[in-house]
Amino acid sequence: MFPASPPPSGSGFKALFRNRPFMVLWSGQILSQIADKVFLILLIALLVDYRPPNALKNSMKSAVLVANTLPAILFGSAAGIFVDRFDKKQILIFSNMLRGILMLCIPLLPKEFVFLLLVAFLESILTQFFAPAELATIPLLVPKEGLLSANALFTTTMLSSLIVGFAVGEPMLSAAEIWSRDYGQEFIVAMLYLSAAGVFYFIPTKEAKSNEEHLRFHPWDDFKEGLRYLKKNRLVSNAMVQLSVLYSVFAALTVLASSIAVEIGLKEQQFGFLLAAAGVGMVFGAGILGHWGDRFHNKPLPLIGFLVMGFVLLVFTAVSNLEMGLGLSVFLGFGASLIGLPMQTLIQEQTPESMRGKVFGFQNNLVNIALGLPLAIAGPLTDAIGLRLVLFGLSIVVVAVGVWAWRNTRQVLQDVI
Numbered sequence: 001m002f003p004a005s006p007p008p009s010g011s012g013f014k015a016l017f018r019n020r021p022f023m024v025l026w027s028g029q030i031l032s033q034i035a036d037k038v039f040l041i042l043l044i045a046l047l048v049d050y051r052p053p054n055a056l057k058n059s060m061k062s063a064v065l066v067a068n069t070l071p072a073i074l075f076g077s078a079a080g081i082f083v084d085r086f087d088k089k090q091i092l093i094f095s096n097m098l099r100g101i102l103m104l105c106i107p108l109l110p111k112e113f114v115f116l117l118l119v120a121f122l123e124s125i126l127t128q129f130f131a132p133a134e135l136a137t138i139p140l141l142v143p144k145e146g147l148l149s150a151n152a153l154f155t156t157t158m159l160s161s162l163i164v165g166f167a168v169g170e171p172m173l174s175a176a177e178i179w180s181r182d183y184g185q186e187f188i189v190a191m192l193y194l195s196a197a198g199v200f201y202f203i204p205t206k207e208a209k210s211n212e213e214h215l216r217f218h219p220w221d222d223f224k225e226g227l228r229y230l231k232k233n234r235l236v237s238n239a240m241v242q243l244s245v246l247y248s249v250f251a252a253l254t255v256l257a258s259s260i261a262v263e264i265g266l267k268e269q270q271f272g273f274l275l276a277a278a279g280v281g282m283v284f285g286a287g288i289l290g291h292w293g294d295r296f297h298n299k300p301l302p303l304i305g306f307l308v309m310g311f312v313l314l315v316f317t318a319v320s321n322l323e324m325g326l327g328l329s330v331f332l333g334f335g336a337s338l339i340g341l342p343m344q345t346l347i348q349e350q351t352p353e354s355m356r357g358k359v360f361g362f363q364n365n366l367v368n369i370a371l372g373l374p375l376a377i378a379g380p381l382t383d384a385i386g387l388r389l390v391l392f393g394l395s396i397v398v399v400a401v402g403v404w405a406w407r408n409t410r411q412v413l414q415d416v417i
Contacts, residue, residue, distance in 0.1 A: 001304055006095065007328065012154075013291055014158035015146055016142070016149055016150060019141065019142065019146070020332075021141040021203055021204050022138075022141045022142050022150065024199060024200070024203050024204075025101045025134070025137060025138070025141060025200070025203055026154070026157065026202040027154065027156075027199050028092065028096075028196045028199040029134065029154060029157055030157055030161065031100055031192055031193075031194075031195050031199060031387035032130065032192075032196040033157065033158055033161035033187055034048050034168075034186065034192060035096075035099070035192035035193045035196060036127070037103055037160075037161060037169055038168075038169040038173065038189050038192065039103070039123065039189050039400050040068070040169075040190070041072065041169040041170055041173060042169075042173060042185055042186070042189055043064050043065075043068070043116070043119075043120055044064070044358055045170075045173060045185065045369055046106070046116060046185075047060050047064065047116070048263070050111050050112065050115075051291065052054050053064075053187060053415075060113065061206060063113075063117060063119060064116060064120050064121075066367075067117045067118075067120040067121045067124070068120040068121070068123065068124045069124065069368065070121065071121060071124040071127075071128055072124060072127075072364060072365070072368040073335035073368050073369060074184040075125055075357070076128050076132075076361050076362070076364035076365035076368065077226070077361045077362050077364075077365050078131045078359045078361070078362065079125075079131075079132060079357075079361050080132045080357040080359065080360055080361015080362060081126040081225070081358055081361060082131045082225070082357070083132045083356075083357030083358075083360070083361065084130060084136075084354060084356065084357035084358055087204050088136055088137050088140075089134045089137070089355075090135065091129055091130070091133040091199045092130065092133050092134060092197075092200040092203070093197045093201055094197070094239075095126045095127070095129045095133070096130065096193045096194070096196040096197035096200065097193070097194060097197040098126050099127070099193040100127050100189075100190040100191070100192075100194035100197065101379070102123055102126070102189070103186045103187075103189045103192060104183075104186060104187070104190045105119075105184055105194065105387070106119055106183075106186045106363075107183040109188055111153065116191035117274045122126035128361075128364065129359070130351070131364055132356070132357050132361045132364060133311055134232050135344075135348070135356070135360045136353075136356035136357050136360055137341045138150050138151070138348060139349070139353075139356070140349045140353070141203075144349060144407065147345045148290065148342065148345045149289075149290040149291070150288055151341050151344045151345050151348070152206050152286040152287070152289050152290030152337075152341050153264075153286070153290055155282065155337070155340065155341060156283050156286045156287065156290070172188060172284075173185045173188065175321075175415060176188040180309045188320065191324075194212060196258070196382060197262060215284075224260070225355075225358070226355065226358030226359065226362055227335075227362075228392050229351075229355050229358070229359070229393065232357070232364060233345060233350060233351075234296070234408070234412045235350055235409065235412055236346070236347050236350050236351060236359065237295045237407055238405055238409055238412070239343040239344075239346045239347050239350075240274055240343075240347065240362070240363050240366055240403075241338060241405065242302055242306075242339055242343050242401070243339070243343050243344065243363065243366075243367060244366050244367055244369075244370035245370070245397075245398070245401045246336055246339050246340055246343075247367050247370045248370040248373065248374050248413060249336075249374075249398060250312075251370070251373075251374040251378075252374035252378040252390075253275075253278075253332075253396060254272075254275065254395075255374065255378035255379050255382075256378055256382060256390065256391070257271035257274045258271040259382060259387045260274060260325070260387070260391075261273070261274055261315060263319070263320055263325075263387070264319060264320060264321060264322050264324070264325030264326075265320070265321070265322040265325075266322065266325075273326065274325070274326070274329045275329075276329075277329035277330045277333070278329045278330065278332050278333035278336070279333060280330050280333060281330035281331060281332060281333025281334040281335075282323075282331065282333040282334070282336055282337045282340075283332070283333075283338070284330070284334055284337075285333065285334040285335075285338060285341070285343060286337050287338025288336075289337065289341050289342075293333050299325035300337045300406055301339070301342045302338065302339045302342055302343060302402065302404070302405060302406065303402050303405070303406040304335070304338050305335045305336060305337070305338030305402070306335070306339060306398050306401060306405070307335075307399060307402055308331060308332070308334065308335030308338065308395070308397060308403075309335040309336060309339075309398050310390070310394070310395040310398040310399035310402065311334055312328050312329075312331050312332040312335065312395075313332075313392075313394050313395035313398060314391070314392065314395040315328060316328060316391050317391045317392055317395075346361060347363065349390020379388065397404070
C-alpha cells in the first residue's frame with residue numbers, strides 16, 4: 001500500500017498537517033473513536049428497555065461490558081492475521097460500515113437482553129478488525145521520521161475523544177431521543193460510524209495482493225508465523241511487554257483511583273478528576289514528543305517514563321493534599337507518554353508491512369489480557385493489605401520492569417551490532 005502522492009518529509013505536527021493521506025486517516029479516527037464512546041453510553045442507556053434473565057438482573061451493566069470486551073481477548077490475533085491478507089483500506093471502510101448497519105438493526109430486534117449482549121459482542125468483533133488495520137496503515141502514509149509525531153497525534157486524539165465522547169454522548173443521545181424515541185439514538189451512532197467509513201474511502205492508497213497470496217491463506221500457519229516473528233525480533237516483543245505493563249498499571253489505578261481520591265480530599269465518586277489529570281499529562285507528553293521528538297531520539301525515554309511512574313506511585317503513599325495529588329496524576333500521565341508513544345512507534349518501525357496486522361493483533365490480545373488481570377485483583381488486594389502497600393508494591397514492579405526492559409533492549413542492540 002502506498003500513498004497516491006508522496007507524503008512530505010520531516011517530522012513534527014506541521015509536517016503531518018501537510019500530509020493529506022494521513023489527515024484523512026486521522027479524520028476518520030476522530031469520528032470512529034467518538035462513535036465508540038457514544039456507543040458505550042447507548043448500551044447502558046438501552047438497559048432500561050431490555051428484560052434480563054433473573055440471574056442477571058443485578059449485573060446487567062457488567063454483563064454488557066464483558067460482552068463488549070471478550071472479543072478483544074478471543075479474536076484479536078485472528079483479526080490481525082486477516083488484516084495482513086486483505087486490503088487495509090477496505091477493512092477500515094467495511095468495519096465501520098457494518099458497525100453502522102448494526103446500530104440501525106437495534107430497533108428492529110426483540111427487546112430481550114440476550115440481543116443487547118449479542119449487539120455488544122458483534123460490535124466488539126468488528127472493532128478487533130478495525131484497530132490493527134488502523135495502526136498498520138499509519139506507517140504506510142507517514143515517513144519513518146514522522147511516526148513518533150503521528151502516534152502522538154493519534155494518542156492525543158484517543159484521549160480527547162474519551163473526554164469529548166463521554167461529555168457530549170449523553171446530550172447527543174438525549175437530543176436524538178427527542179427527535180425520534182423509537183430509533184433516534186441508534187440512528188445518531190450509526191451516522192457517526194457510517195461517516196467514518198465515508199471518510200476512510202478517500203484515503204488515496206493502493207494495495208496490491210496477488211491471487212496466489214490469497215490462495216495460501218492458512219490462519220494457523222499465519223498465527224505460528226506471527227509468534228515466530230515476535231520470538232525472533234526481541235525489540236518488538238520487549239516493546240509489547242512494556243506496553244502491556246503500562247496498560248496494567250493504568251487498569252490497576254482505575255480500581256484504586258476512588259480510594260486515592262478519598263486520601264487527597266476528594267469524594268469517592270470524584271475519582272474521575274484523577275484520571276482526567278493523568279490524561280492531561282499524557283496529552284502534554286504527546287505534544288512534546290510529537291513536536292520535538294527527534295531531539296530525544298537517543299534518550300532512554302521508556303526507562304525515564306517507568307522511573308517517573310514508579311516515583312509518583314511511591315509518593316502517592318504519603319500524599320493527602322488535593323493540589324499535590326492532582327499534580328502527581330499529571331506527572332504520572334506524562335511518564336506514561338514517554339513509554340507508550342516510543343514503544344508504539346518502535347513496533348511500527350521494526351515490523352515489516354506483511355507482518356503488521358499479525359503483530360498488532362497480538363498486541364491487542366496482550367493489552368486486553370493485561371487490562372483484565374489488574375481489574376480482577378487490585379480491589380481484593382487493597383482490601384487485604386491496604387492502599388499504601390499496594391501502591392508501594394506497584395511502584396517497585398514498575399521500576400523493576402523499566403530497568404529490566406532498558407537493560408534487555410541495550411543487550412539486543414549490542415547483539416545486533
